[in-house]
Amino acid sequence: MNKKLALYHPKVRVTDSFWREKIDVVKTNVIPYQWEALNDRLPDAAPSHAIENLKIAAGEKEGEYHGFVFQDTDLAKWIEAVAYVLEDQADETLEAQADEVIDLVVRAQGSDGYLNTYFTVKEPGKRWTNLRDQHELYTAGHFIEAAVAYYQATGKDVLLKAMCRFVDYIDSVFGLEEDKRKGYDGHQEIELALLRLYEVTGDEKHLNLSYYFINQRGQQPHYFDIEKEEREENSGTHMWKDVGRYGYSQAHKPVREQDEAVGHAVRAVYMYSAMADLAKLKSDEGLAEATKTLWKNVTNKQMYLTAGIGSQTHGEAFSTIAYDLPNDECYTETCASIGLVFWAQRMMKLEKQGAYGDVMERALYNGTISGMDLNGKRFFYVNPLEVWPEQSNRRENRSHAKPVRQKWYSCACCPPNLARLIASIGRYMYEVEEDYVYNQLFMSAEATVRVKETDVILKQKTNYPWEGHIATEVHPEQELSWTFAVRIPGWAEGAELYVNAQRLDIASILHNGYALIDRVWRKGDVVELKLPLTPQRVYAHPSLRENAGKVAFQRGPVVYAFEEADNGKNLPALSISPSSVAEAAFEPDILDGVVALTVEGHRAVPNDEGLYQKTKAEETLVQLKAVPYYAWCNREPGEMLVWVREKA
Known part of the structure; x- marks a missing residue:
């Protein structure tokens, strides 16, 4: 594996009172709670059957498949969340538990590299026959992300090697060559997962396969129609028929021609995230312009104040028209706001604009963590901006907006997704590019970043978001010239910035939402940002x-x-x-x-x-x-x- 690429992200240990508490809740409550759910040991909660499905697929137990076609992803996201917790702090018991279930995953993998318990147990022989609806590549993507995270956290590559074999198999099935399928998944995820795999392997095949899936989407003749004819299907599923047809999966146009966010919100932002990464990695101006246009459409016309997206229940989809954002009937799925965080981070990699960080921060402090109670044992799938409990219990058009969080869901994509986001929050704090270090989020943490082949320790202390004073001690291995780019939030009128108690003129160094502090840094230098927190x-x-x-x-x-x-x-x-x-x-x-x-x-x-x-x-x-x-x-x-x- 390419170890240089594997260490692309700064190492951050979060000590923040706000986020540390939530990380600890994920470790002590959410991960064990979800483990019980995955093993069907939660009383009065919808069964998961995810572990049972794997045991059946591995031939270690008899029984029938249970759950959605993407039931495997609940476990994959659990493994990923565990990886981030282990990256934060070693835990031999938790790591052994993860190792054991990873071994089970590998035993359930086919000899050709294929992994999906639904098709192994329930519909053998029907692989790749319904990409539109059956989430095969989506499921693969979540296992790939879990494998990358676990390798980066522990150095163990059992799951990573298994996923590389799986990707080799996928690459043999899909592509523009005459003997390959010309398809792509109805639910995007494989695209961004392959890019994460590329970060640790450096294998151009992984980059190019992601690029293929993005480029092929929406091309004519339409692949979903081709596979539909192969299935001899007379009509599509209810979602396919009723929610914008191809637009439901953002397959209505080639991606570079898309200028308005439509269809299923989670699918969309996962795809936009991959588009942003590919635009940078491939120097693809067409993809870059498309992602910027789509970003403006979402954030200027289709996003709630809480950074919730997806305003209509039917299809968990974006608005029917611009500014159609009802407060009480909205869907605003937790996963959609999480996906918006993914997208915002990748837009900041593509183009250094503080406004992307503003949206990421809005999503993190509002539309994502609202999806879990303070104890980490109850969850919202939907995050409305108005709730009337009696109506939620009696009106069909508001029954999706629960007045209380639920213990679990039969379709439980949001709880493990939120767990992996919170556990990895430190990864969103800094971005290093050449001799610039961008401070995107503010929280108490100790980070090690690498600038000009030199380690720099950044010790940030703050009681944000309750207080606006943020102090960062800078400790380079040696005196070093580089630029510390501090995001100045768009809402922070009257912000003040100091270096070693000397006030800086923010206006003179502000560029695209960042205050650029260019100097020779010495051990013990202190940067202080004072943000006004007036309501x-x-x-x-x-x-x-x-x-x-x-x-x-x-x-x-x-x-x-x-x-x-x-x-x-x-x-x-x-x-x-x-x-x-x-x-x-x-x-x-x-x-x-x-x-x-x-x-x-x-x-x-x-x-x-x-x-x-x-x-x-x-x-x-x-x-x-x-x-x-x-x-x-x-x-x-x-x-x-x-x-x-x-x-x-």
């Missing part, structure tokens, strides 16, 4: 009709929500005057300690019991409280909303 009002674009006349609150990267637990029932009766000033205070006794906002508001009180009245309801003054959106639904269940009416 800010946020207003939606006038075309976003659901939020007309409403206001939301944000403090730093954190979006706030109003809960029934703090403000009583009937939250739509609340309003806030334009002149009301929100006050922030740390409250250690609620939600594991958060900064909450209080603001003076009004509550409408009906004059009588009539459904319609001739006079406007009277209003009383009330003190309203908002808590971070990610932490809602960690107390007694109740109503929640992000956007509140603003009085005229």
